[in-house]
Amino acid sequence: MTSNLIQNYIATSSVRPQPQPIKAKENIPTQKPKPNFDIEQELNNRTFIKPLKGKGRLLNDNIFNAPAIMVKDAMYDVKAFKHAMSGKANDHELGRLNDVGLKLGGLAIAGYLFTKKQTPVTKGMEFVGLGSFLASMAIWPKIAIQLPAYLIHGVNVQKQYEDSFGRKKPFYQDPQFIPWDLYSDKEIDKMGNRLGVPKDIENRRDAIQEKMKKIAIQNNTLWMLTAGFATPVMSALICNQTEPHLAKWLNNRKNKKADEILSNIDTYSQKYQNNATKNNIEELINQFGGKPVNEELINKTAEAFDGMDPITFENLKTDLKELMTTKTFAINNDTAKAISENLKSQFKGKAFSEDAINAIIPNAENMQKIFETNNFINSNTEIKDLKQISDEILRTVKKNVETFNQNKPAEEQLDFEYIKRLIRSNKTENNPIKSVLSKSTSATFTPQLQTKLRDIATAYDSFNAKTNALNEYAVIKVGSAPETVIANYWNNVSKDLLKTIGIDYKEIEKVRFDRNLTGELLRNKIEHIVSNDALYNKVMQDLVSKVAAIDAEVKPSDITIYDEKVDTLFNEFGKFLNDNNLPRTAKAVNGVNEHDTVGTLKNIQKSFASERLTGVKSSFYRLINTFDFYRRISNNVNEIDTLKKYPREVREELIELCKIITLQGHSSDNATKFYMLRNPNPSDDMSDLVIKDGKVQNKFFGKGAAHTTTDIPNDKFFYQRAMQLMFEDKVDKATESILDNSIIKNKFTEYREQVANIIGGETYFAKPRHRIRPENGTGSELKFLLTGIAPDELFFKAGQQAFNTKKWFKIFGTFGAGLLGVTVLAQFFFGKMPNKKVNKK
DSSP states (O other), X not given: OOOOHHHHHHHHHTTSOOOOOOOTTOOOOOOOOXXXXXXXXXXXOTTTOXXXXXXXXXXXXXXXXXXXXXXXXXXXXXXXXXXXXXXXXXXXXXXXXXXXXXXXXXXXXXXXXXXXXXXXXHXXXXXXXXXXXXXXXXXXXXXXXXXXXXXXXXXXXXXXXXXXXXXXXXXXXXXXXXXXXXXXXXXXXXXXXXXXXXXXXXXXXXXXHHHHHHHHHHHHHHHXXXXXXXXXXXXXXXXXXXXXXXXXXXXXXXXXXXXXXXXXXXXXXXGGOXXXXXXXXXXXXXXXXXXXXXXXXXXXXXXXXXXXXXXXXXXXXXXXXXXXXXXXXXOOHHHHHHHHHHHHHHHTTSSOOHHHHHHHSOOHHHHHHHHHHTTOOXXXXXXXXXXXXXXXXXXXXXXXXXXXXXXXXXXXXXXXXXXXXXXXXXXXXXXXTHHHHTXXXXXXXXXXXXXXXXXXXXXXXXXXXXXXXXXXXXXXXXXXXXXXXXXXXXXXXXXXXXXXXXXXXXXXXXXXXXXXXXXXXXHHHHHHHHTXXXXXXXXXXXXXXXXXXXXHHSOHHHHHHHHXXXXXXXXXXXXXXXXXXXXXXXXXXXXXXXXXXXXSHHHHHHHHHHHHHHHXXXXXXXHHHHHHXXXXXXHHGGGOHHHHTSOHHHHHHHHHHHXXXXXXXXXXXXXXXXXOOBOSSOOOOOOOOOEETTEEOOSSTTTSOGGGOBOOTTXXXXXXXXXXXXXXXXXXXXXXXXXXXXXXXXXXXXHHHHIIIIITTOOBTTBTTOOSSOOOOOOHHHHHHHHOOXXXXXXXXXXXXXXXXXXXXXXXXXXXXXHHHHHHHHGGGTTOOXXXXXXXX
């Protein structure tokens, strides 16, 4: 450390040699006398004692030297940490470590919360939240304090400097010690000119420095006052604007990952190759190897196949029982004892006394004699012999009953036929004799059987791993969960549709709590759009392009490849199971043939992805069909052949029903064949309908008294014309022209045909003749998927989400903007000081 003269003097004064007593007879060398030196005089001489020139410097940070400064700061922090660990850190180093601790602590908290979240975006937002919080603490003072102060006063209130020891410090950190000497007179004068300090006052530099200090203290105070509000608000706003970009990036990343899984299914499946089943089988081999095969071993072997669904599990257990057992049984003395006890348990709880049971059922000793007398004690008893054993026991029981009944009154005698029914049962598991005998199989857990089970377990583990990889692909693409590819597509399109049809924030605010009000608003919007050719073309083109974009997210070719890989995997595994004598399991997994896969694991695997896509696409195809129907009514309602032959009142009813169903109808409405209150005695007026701004100007509908209307369940033609009008009549020319230039034309046409065939062919017991197609046996799930979500419900949910997001942003954005405005405005009141008197000389 560099020291001045005073410090040198003080430091050396304590170690100066002290006078020693003169020893006798010692030769003392003669010293040359020193010049007269008066220390007090020298200390008072200001021209002699001067401070050493400082090595500090002002720092001018900018974006170009920021990387170098970051590296230098990081190296300093590492050095400070080493000093802290050894107990040598100074105050400045400890202060720096406090900032490092804040960042590391925040990172640890974000990492912990990361593990508690379920979806990629919410996980990522934990770190975005931390980053935005730290950024807000750094950015707020720069944009709200430093920049306005510099623009208004010309003073950088957050200036930093580096002292003689290389320590970076805020210039105005300590008002009692500000290193003004780092500023030259020229720089101070320039800032004084910006501050409006008169040029000809006495001690102008001191006046400028005093004003700069005051502005800095006021700004630091303002920073402390506003930081507690500004930091969380600014952090929240940053997160709000960052989340969509993070979600988009993660969605693209997940999409690519899914494509890689499908392209490299064999490699990617190694992630799930845990050999769990093989390990379980090895444990059973170690425990039961060489021992007789019994029910316990069969059950444990079936349970060893990890992750199997209940239906396939039961089929596997049945197959394993046949595979692991033989047609012969080992019967010994323990078998006789077990049968005796089982028979007695069959009579407990019935109208038999304990003495009667003991009298008619042979005990263990007598049962053993029966087996020995009939040569049943051996290890090769076949299934056909089980009936013989059962019959022999029954003959013994019959003799015992006859003996018991002797000398007994008729009311106390036992009924052998009733006893025989209790003992004999067609099902082995309920027969007290056969149930014991069937468990006494003579099969053992041989090395050959062990090898076969190892092979089956290895194949199952590989099949399971590949199935899990396919599951991951399907879930990423079309899973019914947040942040899947299809879910992100749905959310983005739903949000954009509000802008497409022109629903603004104020309109959403009025209807956000009531779906019926949303439906009314949506209907008005659609009727207005379809009445304007240019507007309809613009909206329909935008809608069709958004719906077509789903094929870019989930390519039809990828689904085809997915189905092919499912077929290959399940076919190969099904063949393996058949070849290894597990036919029931093979059927549960793969079916008997390609035409018999209903309810199989393969069919479930394939239908998961296809059905999810069907539901999403049907919802948007329905919206396109709704717009087209409204367009046809608005554009050429009097030219539609389906309507021409009906009176005007019926046409008005029919159009109103179709408008309601296309906009609000659910699968239940389709199932009940469109309940609607109508006039049972309509007018015979055949005049043309009048359309204004897309709306039918009703002359009859809704004009009569409500009590005069009723549902007409026998009018099948009304239902048929409605279905024909919505799904069979040709689309509008403008719609057709737009679809001709889109990749979804064939799919949209197919959707309308499916609705007409499947939903139009559905039978309702109360209205059995209300169909436009022959009756079909299609399940309710496909009908539900084809119906999709009603447009009014789609826009109701999208509107709520959009309103909540915008309202939140409006509240926090307004608060943040107001706080920023107040903070900037405060600068105009800072630095006010009494005017110095001008030096007149």
